[in-house]
Amino acid sequence: MRALNAVDFDLNAGEVHVLFGENGAGKSTLISMLAGATSPSEGAIYLDGHTMNFDTVARAKSHGVYTVFQEFSLIPTLTVAENMFLGQEPRAGFLIDHGEMRRRAQEIFDTLGFALSPSAQVASLSRAQQQMVEIAKAFHGDLKVLILDEPTASLTDREVDHLFAFIQQQKAKGVGIVYISHRMQEFARIADRVTVLRDGAKIGTVAMTDTDEAHLVEMMTGRAIAEIYPVIATMPGEVVLEVNGLSTPGVAPSSLSLRAGEVLGVAGLVGCGKSRFFRAMMGLTAHQTGTVILKGQDITHLSTREIIRRGLYYLSPDRKAEGLDLAKTSNDNLGLNVVTSGTASKRGWITWRVVRERVAEIADRVELPHDYRTKYVSQLSGGNQQKVLFGKAFGQDADVYIFDEPTVGVDMGTRAALYLKIKSLAEAGKAVVVISSDLPEAINLSHRLLVFAHGHVTAELARADATEDTVLKHFFVESEPTL
Known part of the structure; x- marks a missing residue:
C-alpha cells in the first residue's frame, strides 16, 4: 500500500496552506518529502518553477525550506542557543562566538514572545518550552517555505497568539507556510486554503472562506460531524x-x-x-x-x-x-x-x-x-x-x-x-x-x-x-x- 498516491499540492508565496487528514492519511509522508527527509518514488517537487531534488534536510534548508517536525530533534545536553544554531554557529575567527549566538537567539525569542533563556540546558526545559525552541530554530534562516507540524500542541493560548502573530509577519514577507494541525478552531485564524488527504490520496483543496469545520470533517472522514460524538445513554448512580x-x-x-x-x-x-x-x-x-x-x-x-x-x-x-x-x-x-x-x-x-x-x-x-x-x-x-x-x-x-x-x-x-x-x-x-x-x-x-x-x-x-x-x-x- 502506498503511503501517498499521486498527490498534487501547491503553495503560494505569502499564504498559509493547511494540510488536514487523519493519522495515516499521508500528511507526514508529504512533508517529509518537501523537507528532504525522504525522496518521492514518483513525481516532482518544484520551487520557484525549478525542479528540486531535496535528498537531505540540509539541502532543503539551503534553498529556504525549513520544517518544524512534530517529533523534537533537540540535543538535551546542549543549551537552547547551541541547539538553535547547531551547524550554523556564528564565528569569531576560528572560534564559535557564543555571546553572539545567545544574543541572536534572544532576539528571536523576544520577537516570538517566548519566555526562554538562551543559556538554559534543553534537558531542563518542559515539553512546552522544548516546543518553543523547535519553532524558534526555523526563524533564523532565509525563509521561503516554512512547514509547521502540530506546532501548538504544547503551547499556552498566549504563546499560540505570539506564534500566529509571527506567522502573519512571515506571510507579509512572502513566506509560504504549510501548516498541519488537528485543531480545526485554529484554521479560521490563519488558514488561506486547506487541502484534505485521506488514505494517501488528495480529497480536495478548499478556500478557508468557503468552508467550515463540519465540511472539513466530512471530507476527512467521510462522516458528518454529528456522527463523531456518541450519545452516552446512562443514568448516573451512586x-x-x-x-x-x-x-x-x-x-x-x-x-x-x-x-x-x-x-x-x-x-x-x-x-x-x-x-x-x-x-x-x-x-x-x-x-x-x-x-x-x-x-x-x-x-x-x-x-x-x-x-x-x-x-x-x-x-x-x-x-x-x-x-x-x-x-x-x-x-x-x-x-x-x-x-x-x-x-x-x-x-x-x-x-x-x-x-x-x-x-x-x-x-x-x-x-x-x-x-x-x-x-x-x-x-x-x-x-x-x-x-x-x-x-x-x-x-x-x-x-x-x-x-x-x-x-x-x-x-x-x-x-x-x-x-x-x-x-x-x-x-x-x-x-x-x-x-x-x-x-x-x-x-x-x-x-x-x-x-x-x-x-x-x-x-x-x-x-x-x-x-x-x-x-x-x-x-x-x-x-x-x-x-
Whole structure:
C-alpha cells in the first residue's frame, strides 16, 4: 500500500496552506518529502518553477525550506542557543562566538514572545518550552517555505497568539507556510486554503472562506460531524468519588463529587489549573489541603500506585513521558497493567497465558491493528500510540477513569473511536472524567461540566446549559491567579 498516491499540492508565496487528514492519511509522508527527509518514488517537487531534488534536510534548508517536525530533534545536553544554531554557529575567527549566538537567539525569542533563556540546558526545559525552541530554530534562516507540524500542541493560548502573530509577519514577507494541525478552531485564524488527504490520496483543496469545520470533517472522514460524538445513554448512580477542599500549588481549595456511570467534563484554558487539581488527587502533585474519598475510603495520603490499585486511574496527556514505554512493543505496554493489577496471578504466580489472552482482548477492544501489536510503540503513529495508552487503562478494573487531554494530537477518525471507548466505560457503570482544552469535546461527551479559570472552579453546568458561549464566559472570570 502506498503511503501517498499521486498527490498534487501547491503553495503560494505569502499564504498559509493547511494540510488536514487523519493519522495515516499521508500528511507526514508529504512533508517529509518537501523537507528532504525522504525522496518521492514518483513525481516532482518544484520551487520557484525549478525542479528540486531535496535528498537531505540540509539541502532543503539551503534553498529556504525549513520544517518544524512534530517529533523534537533537540540535543538535551546542549543549551537552547547551541541547539538553535547547531551547524550554523556564528564565528569569531576560528572560534564559535557564543555571546553572539545567545544574543541572536534572544532576539528571536523576544520577537516570538517566548519566555526562554538562551543559556538554559534543553534537558531542563518542559515539553512546552522544548516546543518553543523547535519553532524558534526555523526563524533564523532565509525563509521561503516554512512547514509547521502540530506546532501548538504544547503551547499556552498566549504563546499560540505570539506564534500566529509571527506567522502573519512571515506571510507579509512572502513566506509560504504549510501548516498541519488537528485543531480545526485554529484554521479560521490563519488558514488561506486547506487541502484534505485521506488514505494517501488528495480529497480536495478548499478556500478557508468557503468552508467550515463540519465540511472539513466530512471530507476527512467521510462522516458528518454529528456522527463523531456518541450519545452516552446512562443514568448516573451512586457517588463513587468525593473530593473536599483539595488544593495544590496554583489551585485553590476545590470540591467535586462523581457518580457511577457519569461523564464529568472539565474545561478551561491551558494553565488554568484543571490538570494540576486532578494530578494532586492522584498523588502526582503535592496537595496542600483537602480530602479524597473513593467508595467511602479516604485515599488522600496514599501513594499513586496504591491509589490506582484502589480503583482510581489517571491517563496522562503526555503519553511519551508518562504513559508509554516507547522502547517496548504495544503488547508489552498493554500487558504491564494486566500484570501489576494481579488479575493474571494465582497464589503469587503470574499466569502468562492469561496475560496474553487479556492483552489480545484489550488490543481488540481499542481496535489496534494486528500488525502494530508486536511493533515498538515508538514506530506507531500518534493515533495508534493513543490507542495503546487507552488500552493500558483497561488492564485493570478501575471504578473511576480520569482522561487528561485524551485526544491531544489525534485525528478525528481516531477520536471517534476513542469516544466510543469512553461511552462503553460509562455505560458499564464506570465514572469518567474528561479533562480537555478542546471545548466541543468536553461539552459533547459530558453529563456535567466543570469550568476552571485562574486556579479555581468558576462554574458547574448541566449538559443542557453548557453551550460554548456560556462556557467561554467562565473562562475569563476576573480573578487573581492562585499561588
